[in-house]
Amino acid sequence: MQTLDGKIPGGPLAEKWDRHKMDMKLINPANRRQFSVIVVGTGLAGAAASASLAEMGYNVKTFCIQDSPRRAHSIAAQGGINAAKNYANDGDSIWRLFVDTVKGGDFRAREANVYRLAQVSNNIIDQCVAQGVPFAREYGGLLANRSFGGAQVSRTFYARGQTGQQLLLGAYGALSRQIAAGQVQMFSRHEMMDLVVSGDRARGIIARNLVNGELEAHAADAVILATGGYSNVFYLSTNAISCNVSAIWQAYKKGAYFANPCFTQIHPTSLPHVSGHQTKLTLMSESLRNDGRVWVPKNAEDKRPANDISENERDYFLEEKYPSFGNLVPRDVASRNAKQQCDAGKGVGPTGRAVYLDFTQAIKRDGKAVIARKYGNLFDMYRNIIDDDPYETPMMIYPAAHFTMGGLWVDYNLMSNISGLFVLGEANFSDHGANRLGASALMQGLADGYFVIPYTLAGYLGDAGKSEIGEDQAAFKDSIQFAQSRIEKLLAINGKRTVEDIHRQLGRVMEDHVGLARDEAGLKTAIQRIQEIRAEFWENVKVAGPANRYRLNLQKAGRLIDFLDLGELMAIDALNRKESCGGHLRTEAESEEGEAIRDDENFCHVSAWGYQGEEAQPALFVEPLAFENVKLTQRSYK
């Protein structure tokens, strides 16, 4: 097995980033205008990167699928963003945020990256405040903080339940300013179809104009992918409809390594499945767990309405099992326990796949007004979707696929193994290990975009120079040809099943076998089932054209091809990782209490997969992880 080098700079942990910044090449302001950069994605990571690089003087071309960069899926993040400001004076520090993140990720992230993330977290808050992000404030006018997702300090900054929206609008404002200045050329309603690589360097992309179907070639000196996560492989997830793996999957097929694809996060507080036509699972912010108590009936198959079940007939299973963390255990622990209760027949609601989240006690303690002020919008959302009043009857929640820790492998500079290809935000694998802490994805996206890539891109371009491969060259023409023939092939199949129908089928296989709990037999079944579904797709899908018009089902068909391939790789990766860690639970490696058991001897590494061709098994590369600053311990939330 070949090992990968994360290019972690030398020196003590706390000095690595500063030293590295000193060591990297700079490009002087006058020369930056000679360089062009492509940024795919306008979520927190992509918008922050586009704006920052344009401000510095690079020529930036930015792409997104939506009709406006402001609509990237970051907009939907509700709960908040972490930073180590210690404004709450409760013992937080860069060091503590670092330690919490490494432990939260169950020791499967790189220490140096996580430390840098904690370091720049404070700059992010300053930047956002200066942009006019209306964070929640105390009466005295200073910024308010709350404790979030199991943290024992209050380090989460928030803007009501719309933190992602406000942070994204801040970055979008900065991006808009650069569009007006002519430093960024914005391509909305464009989808990246292929990455162009020649001579082992990323040279540009092929993008499809979604309105008229035209394929366009775009060359640049570096390509940055900030295309978000791939939870939609599960069909039902908390992600937006357009979220996809295709951009990074094309890069994978061009040689970029895909790291830890099986590391997915299933969020404990989503709304349950209610209709057969359901296309999405709506997230209820995890902050609800601060005041809500999770329970199921003690007796399996107790179908009485919640309010008829008396106190002593209820099982507050999280509080019971984890006395010190209670309802605030990490996401994977909460999700897994909820599923176990449902599997044991104690699930509630019409499908039996839900547990209660009860606010009765909090309402008694604080009054309805206080609870309404904290969670009013979430309660309204719940009432609208589920048609039930959570002030009167407990909410029903169920775990849903939510975030993907896996993604393209990148080194400390956020560059993939393909020279000139950088990957930011949820699309890379870097900082969250096997499990992400609440309010840390927004932090990572903005850290990557505002405070890391401006330095590391200069470091790269300073060494590598300009690309000098134009859009008229063979590499671009071949890629256009590839994208064109894929579309033609899809339209020609003319079978009997819709894209949605096949995607739903894939989703069920993923949920059953590559979801919350995994075992060898199930994963092998999944691989086989996915191969069958893929064969069925290529024989029997029906895609409506024509291709020269806006056609959502054609876009979705293309994304489904890649989800099918990804689903198989996720199962292969999960099968290979014969340990449990974070959100990855192999039932073969589970303690009697149902806790994940890591195997540090054999799996204290990143697994990165390299594409070897349509029919071939992918090749495995590993990056060993060293823990020099946080002692390897089994996670315990008892």
Add this chain to the structure above:
Amino acid sequence: MSEHETINITLKVWRQNGPEDSGRFETIPVADVDTHSSFLEMLDFLNEKLILEDKEPIEFDNDCREGICGTCGIMVNGIPHGHGKGMTVCQLHMREFDDGDTIVVEPFRARAYKVIQDLMVDRSPLEKIIQAGGYISVNTGGAPDGNAVPVAQEKSEEAMDAAACIGCGACVASCPNASAMLFVSAKVSQFALLPQGRAEANTRVLSMLQEMDACGFGNCTNHRVCEAACPKEVSITHIARFNREFLKASLFGRMPMGE
């Protein structure tokens, strides 16, 4: 939660092949609609049938399906986002309709919005307005500590009320003048309320207004229907603040304050 039910409805839906096509209504019956599905899920359900029948699916914009991205936006029975109060059309559920209903579905209509396909319109003029000044001009790096400037809580809350705008453009579609004033005023108001935004307050209000006119949006003549149409219930008090800001800026010229 109520029992599962299915209903049969009839859609009168706008079909249009691109901006050059003149467009027309098509009447399509839809049977067995699950009342727990959302309005957009009903359209998906119909589209799957249309595709299998070799017909063209109905194109409509959507993405997050939880009322925050602002991508969806159609007229349902003549109302932007339908009749649900304070919600986007992706949050509207079929239980709001009765068996046998005929539902009229059209794109947002405004001079500044061109139809792209069926129910989808081009809202990029709203982008141009933001580009004209809907931001605070700070580069990345060098910002002072987040707590260096306290902001009164009520100001910050009011700024957040304005910032809640999702940019869906329903206000424009509801306005008899097809004005984007609620959208513009929300941004102007957010930054006018915050100390960080004051430095550019004068230039911002003037340039955004100028761009709104240039994009072909109408003027605000106080019809106030925008507020009712807004899925985020952004208040017209922001238009009042916009007017005050505009007056100030016109009196004191384009010079940013503090220079």
